[in-house]
Amino acid sequence: MEESKKNCDFCGKNYLNSTAEDSFGRLERTLSYTAANTFKYDHWHTLIVSRNHDTLHLTEDEIGDMFELAKEWFQKAYAIEQTYTCPEMIWDAMPKSGASQMHTHLQVSLGFDIYYGNIERIRQGARLYAQINNGRNYFNDYLYVHQALGLTIPIGNVHIIAHLTPIKDLEIMIVGEKLEKDFYKALHLIFRTFVDDLNEYSFSFGMHLPPMVR
Template identity: 85%
Template structure:
């Protein structure tokens, strides 16, 4: 079997819990949002990000939850959901996206990542994070080779080195 191929289809779930900071891509986004607020009179990066996508017609709103077709996806078919907190409308949006991928697009192989606002962060500095959920299509489940993993996409990229 080719490197990284699995002998059977299966799921993975990774979780992380920290006190003061995230790691990898999530923390980089958080720090970038802070910097954005400092450079833009306290404006919230996530609100501005959402506004741009709304102006371009790339969102679907369900209550305060927003499904976003990502302008700069990290891979094909990346979809985002943002909301201030986890609530009924967030879960409705999540269900709609997953149902669309599976029932309408017949895409059964995907990875997603989700992060919640830090419990000790306030909106006083203009950088409060929303709940963010991101999903990308993966190679078909019948492929023997792995194309990537959720950790590479949404948390920390693991550099692979090869000895020649």
């Protein structure tokens, strides 16, 4: 990890010369900043970069700062083009998970009208579930089932779920109504469990937020 810091484009002030800005400029916070993605996979797509190079030792505050900045970026992009309404994030840590840089960064994008892949399938499935079950909320019922089986951990207003239908091994889900401090606490707890207890140093993380307009 220390070796990778030596010529890192994202460390210190290097990013000011080695990364691009979005069309509305660069957003910065105390612990993170944005950098326009060179290889965009959507019209609105950027990087949220932590000022801490070492993903394996992020603090809860550093995690929260990145997500707070992501929320700011979503609002900025949406204010410019309101046809782009579907916010998503992807976080690959370490090369084994597909990360192109060792330095802590996550990908954020605002999709046009629909989400990507499995997330959109879940959203459409939740709508159908409500239609055929007298308006019941799919996500609430999903949570209730896992609570009944003892597969959840509540952290304030969010829930960590060891869910029944994982795509990959060691898959964990966090469900909550808002992206706020309880979510950051839960995510930090999962990171520390993976790194400190399970000796897992590489991970992939995906998340979607509600549409900018419901």
